[in-house]
Amino acid sequence: MNYRFSARLGSFSSSAVREILKLTQGDSIISFAGGLPAEEHFPVAAISEAFGRVMQLGNKALQYGLTEGYLPLRESLCKRMAGKGMNVTPDNMLITTGSQQVIDLLTRVYIDPGDVILVERPTYLSALQVFRSYGAVPVSVNGDSDGIDLDDLKAKIAKHKPKMLYVIPTFSNPTGRVWSEERRRGALELCHASDTLILEDDPYGELKFGDSSRKYPSIFALDQHPEGSCVVYTSTFSKTVAPGLRTGWALGDAEVIRQMARAKQAADLQSSSLDQQTLHQLLEHFDLDGHIEFVRKEYEARMRQMADLIRQHDWPGAVWEEPKGGMFFWVELPETIDTAELLKSAVEQGVAFVPGITFYADNPQTNAMRLNFTHNDAAGTVAGMERLSKALAAVLV
Amino acid sequence: MNYRFSARLGSFSSSAVREILKLTQGDSIISFAGGLPAEEHFPVAAISEAFGRVMQLGNKALQYGLTEGYLPLRESLCKRMAGKGMNVTPDNMLITTGSQQVIDLLTRVYIDPGDVILVERPTYLSALQVFRSYGAVPVSVNGDSDGIDLDDLKAKIAKHKPKMLYVIPTFSNPTGRVWSEERRRGALELCHASDTLILEDDPYGELKFGDSSRKYPSIFALDQHPEGSCVVYTSTFSKTVAPGLRTGWALGDAEVIRQMARAKQAADLQSSSLDQQTLHQLLEHFDLDGHIEFVRKEYEARMRQMADLIRQHDWPGAVWEEPKGGMFFWVELPETIDTAELLKSAVEQGVAFVPGITFYADNPQTNAMRLNFTHNDAAGTVAGMERLSKALAAVLV
Structure with a gap:
């Protein structure tokens, strides 16, 4: 059978997030990639x-x-x-x-x-x-x-x-x-x-x-x-x-x-x-608003922890700000760094994120990364940021 | 705001089944229209x-x-x-x-x-x-x-x-x-x-x-x-x-x-x-096969009941056969009868079905109807077939 797919097929390139999610399910990689809420707080x-x-x-x-x-x-x-x-x-x-x-x-x-x-x-x-x-x-x-x-x-x-x-x-x-x-x-x-x-x-x-x-x-x-x-x-x-x-x-x-x-x-x-x-x-x-208030505080604490860790690791040339809500940090690195390349060494170190290049409709910037702060617990975030710093140090050499 | 819908919009004409389903939800109409399983047998x-x-x-x-x-x-x-x-x-x-x-x-x-x-x-x-x-x-x-x-x-x-x-x-x-x-x-x-x-x-x-x-x-x-x-x-x-x-x-x-x-x-x-x-x-x-065996027998009994009723009512010129499975009777009426018109008087009598015309890609036949036999209980089927016969008698005059 010779399959004759439609012309629109090319547009369904699998999203990088989902593919990474697939690779990192159930193994030892700490993932800052997916936009996952913290399952321990599901009601x-x-x-x-x-x-x-x-x-x-x-x-x-x-x-x-x-x-x-x-x-x-x-x-x-x-x-x-x-x-x-x-x-x-x-x-x-x-x-x-x-x-x-x-x-x-x-x-x-x-x-x-x-x-x-x-x-x-x-x-x-x-x-x-x-x-x-x-x-x-x-x-x-x-x-x-x-x-x-x-x-x-x-x-x-x-x-x-x-x-x-x-x-x-x-x-x-x-x-x-x-x-x-x-x-x-x-x-x-x-x-x-x-x-x-x-x-x-x-x-x-x-x-x-x-x-x-x-x-x-x-x-x-x-x-x-x-x-x-x-x-x-x-x-x-x-x-x-x-x-x-x-x-x-x-x-x-x-x-x-x-x-x-x-x-x-x-x-x-x-x-x-x-x-x-x-x-x-x-x-x-159910008191959904009370639950949301609780989740919100937990996520804010996780955001602050990650912000502190980014400050501590003091990545050279990194530009970022503390989000006022949501689930993500957006970190721009020096223009010499291609975060798609960085991801490869990051995964070797046991940590994942989403390279910025995937988020652009046109003229993509290649030096940014998206980090999710809601999914990992405190220890996971500490270990993941440690691994990410190692990966970054390797490409900055 | 002047909305500018896409050209493909015309293809999404709402399906007749779903529209009838909407009209007949929660009121006194007996419906042979939808392809609904019998909810009393859900496990x-x-x-x-x-x-x-x-x-x-x-x-x-x-x-x-x-x-x-x-x-x-x-x-x-x-x-x-x-x-x-x-x-x-x-x-x-x-x-x-x-x-x-x-x-x-x-x-x-x-x-x-x-x-x-x-x-x-x-x-x-x-x-x-x-x-x-x-x-x-x-x-x-x-x-x-x-x-x-x-x-x-x-x-x-x-x-x-x-x-x-x-x-x-x-x-x-x-x-x-x-x-x-x-x-x-x-x-x-x-x-x-x-x-x-x-x-x-x-x-x-x-x-x-x-x-x-x-x-x-x-x-x-x-x-x-x-x-x-x-x-x-x-x-x-x-x-x-x-x-x-x-x-x-x-x-x-x-x-x-x-x-x-x-x-x-x-x-x-x-x-x-x-x-x-x-x-x-x-x-x-769960013994799903055992459950299916049970449902299958129930549906066969419902199919036979409806078959008996079609025979009893003896609709002039109706052509149909007993299905060997599934959920539907397909009844062809004399060519002079437009079942889309029949549906209107049927709904007045308090019964619904799907006119055959909706099931054709091209050159539609207008004299058939689809009757679901799985959803109604015995009394409902008796009453519904009675109403349908009245509607049919009215158009056959």
Whole structure:
């Protein structure tokens, strides 16, 4: 049999993170690579209890359900979203298999081959993979520690007439940065004026450090919404409850959501009824905000530990800042260092990270690396940073 | 905001089944429409126990997992597949969110716009929707009660040079028919000779009636396999355990599976860890074959009840046969009757079915209907058939 794969196959190069994840599963490598939450903090007892409540609902709980998602879950989530300034009804919400699927479905219904999608520089690599698989052309927009560069955004909108802008404004992957409100409002204005749809990816927004009363309003909340919004917002339970329940959601104009639901029907009919109902029971009977507060403090402590270790190891020429939330450090090394090469010696030393090169839509920088600080415990982080320093010392010779 | 959806949007017309399902949820309509298993037979106690075992595995059970699927589940499934003459390793298997996702992923990696996909006449409507969404042109091949018409298949392969053939050879949706082994071998030979990939969809194969020792070997089992097979096989737990666990799988050549896994990574990273692990524990500790034997007998009884009712009501000019397995009756009415029109009066009478028109790739027949016999209990089936007869009498006047 001579297999004749489609032309789009080339776009599905396996993501470096996932391949590394595969290599490092269950062996002696300390990984700062994956965006993994700390599994020891998963609320397993509460999930078990929630599952028990689902089973009490009877057999119907395990039947086929609506493509749009389990209605009581959507209703609970609407209340939760209202608390964050996003006033939506269940018709403005689609439940998905993680927020990754939101990226896929929105691209599927909105993008034609050749369309330009503006993205941050750098940005989430698996979003780039999705965009390219539908024939879109991702083009990067510059940014700094306050968020996207509005002049560059304006220029790129004028030049490329993009259909979409994909952003992670709150504790970005990979840089950990958070946009100022001014940048959020500025981007919104430019996109409204040019009919550019914003896909606002917010997996990390709940993981904020420091003063917990500090608010970072979503771009969706700042826009007229839900109907007529130029933003589709997505978030997930993967970082606040557990990734294994694979449940995310999209918010947006009801017509945009309806089109995404049709595409989802073709893609997989619906996401797991069991996961959705378990999460609904969890939202109704568990202090999720208290749990998030706990996780947030744990992650902040881990972030500070890693920051202290980076300072102690004093890598020559390293440029980085303490993230205000999220899961990642972004470390730029001297331009002579190719972090893809560094990864090879790092893995020999028994430590992994993600080389910066994978996060660029165009003109990649080769001297940065992304370090996850949420997954390893204190001893693992100490040992991993030690190994990483050795690998770095070897290439700096 | 002026939304600018993609050109492929037109292909995502919402499936009639799902729309009817939506209308009939929780109200007084008796539905023969959806392909729903009988929820009262879901093995809920065993699922609860399996979930308990997963929770005992510790928090890691809820972490991100491999895109390819939970390895122990793939290993258990390999053993199960070997018992059906399909000798595969975990590298030949991808775990998905139901077998619907297999159709989507294989189409994504294999089909370019304009490619022809041959399908049965009639065939599963949500497969047609997926194919069209990727720009494929589905072309139907004639068949009879022994399966696909080999002469027509040969002619259509010669004429259209298709990239793929999509079939449900065992208890087809919508017709309930089962292919003879001769037709299976004949189709395989024609496809091998022309490098046509066969997507063999087998959601119903376990639901066989009559002598349970009777075997219907899959086309995949009849082919050289796994490597170099011209078949990708897919099945699901949706009909044997419960649809709400949303778990299906694909079997095929390792390279084809690898490409599908890459596409899945972009689509949703992975399917629910919780569902996969629960199913793995179920396979290890529950008598699934005993359960299937029980369900099979229940469904056969329901099928016979509906057959008796069709005979009793004696619809003028109705042509149908008793299915040897699966979930559906396919009833052809006199050509003067448009079943899409009939559905309207049926819904007024309080009963629903799926009009045949939705199941055709081309030149649709308008006088058939698909009736599901697995979901309703005996009283519901009696009442529903009564209502359907009234609706039919009204249009026959």
